Amino acid sequence: MDLAIVLDSNTNQSLQQQLYEELRRAILSGRLPQGQRIPSSRSMAKSLGISRTTVTQSYEQLLSEGYLQTVVGSGTFVCTHLPDDLLHSTPVESAQSIPRLPIKLSKYAEALAKTNVITTEPHVPISFRYGRPAFDQFPIKLWRKLLSRHCRTNPTWLDYASDLLGYKPLREAIARYLTRFRAVQCEPDQILITNGTQQSLYLMMRLLIDPGDAIALENPGYLSARRIFLTQGAKLLPVAVDESGLVVKELANYSTELIKLVYVTPSHQFPTGATLSLPRRLELLTWAQQTGTLIVEDDYDSEYRYGDRPIPALQGLDRTHSVCYLGTFSKVLFPSLRIGYLVLPSNLVSLFAHAKWLSDRQLPLLEQQVLTDFIEEGHLERHIRQMRSHYDYCRQVLVQALNFHFGDQVTILGEKAGIHLMVRLHTNLSDEEIIHRAAQASVGMISAQPCYLKAHHPGEFIFGYSELNEQQLQEGIRRLAQVLLE
């Protein structure tokens, strides 16, 4: 029997391993057929010029894995129990050859396949994209110091979490923060740490919405939320937004619907930038109470309000446990931190905690511990204060540039808040033409159109100003004026 086994003494792989691989390949490819007697270890060693121990070890490995079998008194044979049809090819080499039967996906997967899940942003020198903080303002050194301190002193961060709701000192710190700055009424045990608003909304949909259930939402509104609602099979009921936020009385248009929940962004309505006024807040709470509807309050951008004090959260005005409150550190600190939170009515806490555990167990503990220190040692408040003044200035620069270059051909919408603003351009150009001309001038513009579920207003654009410096903001608007105005 000539197996033409090639062993190479110049590789890292041991001779024993090489022999094992060669024999295995020979068996799987059929070069060594089932039931074939293989040479004794002595003669194999002699023919290959290697030690008998090496051969014995290779054989034993193949025996233990079921490629070979021994028959007492007769010798060693290729196993006869290997299924025929898998033998006469070399699996490793021909891996791509056999097409797979089509897999039947779940209904959820079918809905997902029909939904555009992500938005791609233009890659241009000056992009007015939104939703990211000013990375160059983040106190990296301080963060690194806290990380390093924790790695040294606190080895508890290696283990599984002992707490389904998330790291308890972090929940306590968040509860104090929310009570103080957002007038949210909460105990630490009402808080579930999630890895961001995306997961908070996803869990909420999973636990509260069955296909066909109705959700009322702002129109225009936050696209990522809408995508989660849609893939869960929810029926979407758009409600208009004006300069005081959600037009609550429009909810009455849907009086024949059983609305399961209403999703709102009261601090800085996305994308219009309106702040839900106090009368509207009270009106919405009354409506929710009367209809038994849950309010999902996504309080993003609540940290950034320039001028007035922020209006207290809906959750804090609520007396009937009708509000689920969502927050995140993605925009205040950095998105890749992946820490957000849900403040839940107490009767929902355990359910949400178990759903989170079942879906991905927990967040890394190290980041939760470092964030706790960051809050408790006062760094968060200081950082927010600094960023508030930074973004306020960026906003003023942008507004001045828009007014200077566009004059009465632009309307700036929304309150002095957040890290983006929405504008209405008074022009006869189509949105596509505007974006195209901007791109020609190396400026990225983002249309508000996809945020509309119905009745889109042409000429509306979202301008993020958190990632650009003064010079970029001014230059960006100057270029836009050059290519968009007559």
Place this chain on the structure above:
Amino acid sequence: MDLAIVLDSNTNQSLQQQLYEELRRAILSGRLPQGQRIPSSRSMAKSLGISRTTVTQSYEQLLSEGYLQTVVGSGTFVCTHLPDDLLHSTPVESAQSIPRLPIKLSKYAEALAKTNVITTEPHVPISFRYGRPAFDQFPIKLWRKLLSRHCRTNPTWLDYASDLLGYKPLREAIARYLTRFRAVQCEPDQILITNGTQQSLYLMMRLLIDPGDAIALENPGYLSARRIFLTQGAKLLPVAVDESGLVVKELANYSTELIKLVYVTPSHQFPTGATLSLPRRLELLTWAQQTGTLIVEDDYDSEYRYGDRPIPALQGLDRTHSVCYLGTFSKVLFPSLRIGYLVLPSNLVSLFAHAKWLSDRQLPLLEQQVLTDFIEEGHLERHIRQMRSHYDYCRQVLVQALNFHFGDQVTILGEKAGIHLMVRLHTNLSDEEIIHRAAQASVGMISAQPCYLKAHHPGEFIFGYSELNEQQLQEGIRRLAQVLLE
């Protein structure tokens, strides 16, 4: 009008803020009724003995939030647009008073509420719990050095991920690792980074299983997986396990069922410790190909095999894209790292990536970058080698202690692999009595009973040996013998 407003100059709260709060509370409680004229800023300042600017600022805040309104020429009034029924109570104080309408949960939530999602473990001095690595053996200093280096040199870790599949260099490192050590056939673009096996399985269920779909699984088997299957509404088909792993021919018992997928733990069957033999692997692949069934290969503990070389992964033997391969760093490094991976047939990659993004966007980037360095610089291989020798020794100590103290009253099951083993105690004591007596001796024992879907064998226990040192292992078994044997 006497408002009995009390301002305290000894608190941290500014006078302006205190006045704002007091007035707001008075309005919401009805002490200041709708339409009530409030004192001019001048007279209010005088009556409170504070500066007029302070009063003006408080008023402006209340005006901007809609609590007050000005009537030109007449003065400032409590707003008349506040809904009546919310006014005559103080929301903040009476928050718990009104019971909430019951919320109708989703079908998923109902299934979840019926399932026991977590297992609590005994808190005793010597616990034979399983599933955690030896934390004191983890190279914390090295990890900290890598973390610190990344924080300094690589600020990309702050931003959103640019890659839906996870950090690309990490996927490349994992692909090389799996190809080399597990004979997995994969390109980096077939790998989706998840935050652990829990999420990998959850995504798989969400995308492939509708309520009522059938899943074949090992009996006994991994409880956490079963819980995910159950809450998704899957029909579970138990398949027996013997000393060669899953008894593949038993799948034929379910020939009238349309089996959507089969879930296996081939390297170190959980909890029996059997390794799926090569003939069985080939048989399973043939069956999967013939029936068009997907195999979910959870290759946990594949790193720890003492003696023989590990048998190549099912995924690497497959020619028909029938295998989804799952791995995690929770047991090789540490659980709170929250990094695992799925190796997917290429036609499923995009769908899974979008489902992951929709459910929680991404993992923290920093940990992914640090892990990449850990692998690429050879630390992972070195760590696994060291731990393999460490756990091998722990296993030997445990086996010797069991044999010494229990003699022929114990059968040790499974291969020399993994970080736990299963034993069968030959005793007339019930499992409950055994656990109770062990607890009396301050030893934590874990029954294999919950791992069985049907036909439980009494006297089977799982012994984790990764968290205990030599002395604890010996002492634990000595105590057990003392309380369990006559």
